[in-house]
Amino acid sequence: MPVLPPCNLLPPPFPLSQLNFIPQHDPSSYKGSSGCRFLTVGASPPYFGALAYASAATLQAGADMTTALTLEDAVADNLRNCPLTSAETMVYSSNLLPPPDIPNFSNSISGTLIGPGLSRAPSSQSWACTVASSLPPSPSKCIVLDADALWPSSSPSILETLLPPRSPLILTPNIVEFNRLVSTHLPDSSNYESESDKAQLCKLLRTTLNVTGIILKGPTDIITTEHCQLTCSTNGSSKRCGGLGDVLSGLVVVFVSWFLKYSKAGDVSVALWCACAVCRESGRRAYGKKRRAMQAKDVIEEIGGVVEEVWPLFDE
Ligand SMILES: NC(=O)C1=CN([C@@H]2O[C@H](COP(=O)(O)OP(=O)(O)OC[C@H]3O[C@@H](n4cnc5c(N)ncnc54)[C@H](O)[C@@H]3O)[C@@H](O)[C@H]2O)[C@@H](O)CC1
Numbered sequence: 500m501p502v503l504p505p506c507n508l509l510p511p512p513f514p515l516s517q518l519n520f521i522p523q524h525d526p527s528s529y530k531g532s533s534g535c536r537f538l539t540v541g542a543s544p545p546y547f548g549a550l551a552y553a554s555a556a557t558l559q560a561g562a563d564m565t566t567a568l569t570l571e572d573a574v575a576d577n578l579r580n581c582p583l584t585s586a587e588t589m590v591y592s593s594n595l596l597p598p599p600d601i602p603n604f605s606n607s608i609s610g611t612l613i614g615p616g617l618s619r620a621p622s623s624q625s626w627a628c629t630v631a632s633s634l635p636p637s638p639s640k641c642i643v644l645d646a647d648a649l650w651p652s653s654s655p656s657i658l659e660t661l662l663p664p665r666s667p668l669i670l671t672p673n674i675v676e677f678n679r680l681v682s683t684h685l686p687d688s689s690n691y692e693s694e695s696d697k698a699q700l701c702k703l704l705r706t707t708l709n710v711t712g713i714i715l716k717g718p719t720d721i722i723t724t725e726h727c728q729l730t731c732s733t734n735g736s737s738k739r740c741g742g743l744g745d746v747l748s749g750l751v752v753v754f755v756s757w758f759l760k761y762s763k764a765g766d767v768s769v770a771l772w773c774a775c776a777v778c779r780e781s782g783r784r785a786y787g788k789k790r791r792a793m794q795a796k797d798v799i800e801e802i803g804g805v806v807e808e809v810w811p812l813f814d815e
């Protein structure tokens with residue numbers, strides 16, 4: 500599969516050939532058959548928008564279908580009526596898809612994202628723990644934890660429920676969430692100063708938790724896996740509106756799932772870098788058009804164009 504040089508993305512910090520893990524459309528495929536079906540879990544009042552952003556990002560990156568799972572019927576209704584997520588997002592509340600049904604249902608899912616807008620309420624946290632522990636372990640199906648799925652609730656937390664990881668597990672904390680993870684899991688290391696201390700701490704946290712990867716989001720994203728540490732500083736938007744982390748988490752579950760299914764070489768850090776770079780470039784384009792008015796939904800609208808420029812489809 501030939502690869503065009505990444506147009507507005509910085510050259511990647513790995514050989515261009517390693518970008519070749521994004522599937523083409525196969526005329527004989529059926530919905531979800533190319534690793535294009537995802538589960539997103541979260542959304543509690545007042546944060547239903549976060550799961551809408553994350554789910555919409557999966558669809559714009561190329562997902563065939565995404566199922567959003569939330570605890571409450573009322574939140575599910577909000578999501579069903581949200582124009583962002585389109586009819587391709589099936590929304591279930593836990594009444595309609597209770598955790599005992601998840602193992603069967605999840606056979607068709609390539610990757611799961613837990614956290615956007617979940618809230619820190621004990622009822623939401625313990626429901627998400629039940630969902631997380633009912634996901635059948637699989638080396639080819641990733642679980643991404645973001646936002647409130649990284650909250651150190653009464654034990655076990657959602658993260659602790661998944662440790663030691665039996666599926667590829669990716670954490671995408673912002674700096675606030677990262678600091679909480681460090682004080683919970685590395686209490687002797689909570690005082691760090693320089694960027695290089697921060698990068699070292701990412702390595703230590705990843706090793707301690709034994710997770711597949713961590714993206715520490717910020718002006719420069721720090722991507723840490725077992726074999727690699729990369730940074731992504733592709734130009735993004737100057738406006739830091741709410742929801743950009745949710746968009747990134749949706750991109751991460753798609754890129755990592757594709758990587759696990761299609762990549763022939765390289766490290767999963769490549770998929771994490773691609774998710775960060777696409778999120779930042781989509782932000783740059785949206786900001787160029789909307790300036791102060793830019794919102795996360797504008798960034799989501801740019802994703803399809805960025806992905807097509809870097810990984811063009813060969814059909815007409
Ligand atoms: N439309 C929506 O429904 C949205 C919901 N969201 C959800 O809102 C919930 C709470 O997220 P919060 O980010 O408010 O909670 P946090 O507890 O992570 O943040 C608390 C405070 O830290 C500050 N902060 C965040 N990033 C920082 C940084 N890089 N440097 C310094 N300070 C920083 C914030 O401004 C905030 O005042 C999550 O579930 C999240 O998914 C957000 O994603 C935004 C959009």
Ligand SMILES: Nc1ncnc2c1ncn2[C@@H]1O[C@H](COP(=O)(O)OP(=O)(O)OP(=O)(O)O)[C@@H](O)[C@H]1O
Pocket residue numbers: 646672673674716717718719720735736739740741742743744745746747775778779
């Ligand atoms: N200062 C920055 N400059 C440029 N890009 C940034 C900056 N901070 C974060 N980003 C990018 O914005 C995206 C979201 O990161 P952010 O730190 O805003 O997440 P978050 O706080 O979890 O967001 P959310 O509002 O969804 O909770 C990431 O792709 C990251 O690369």
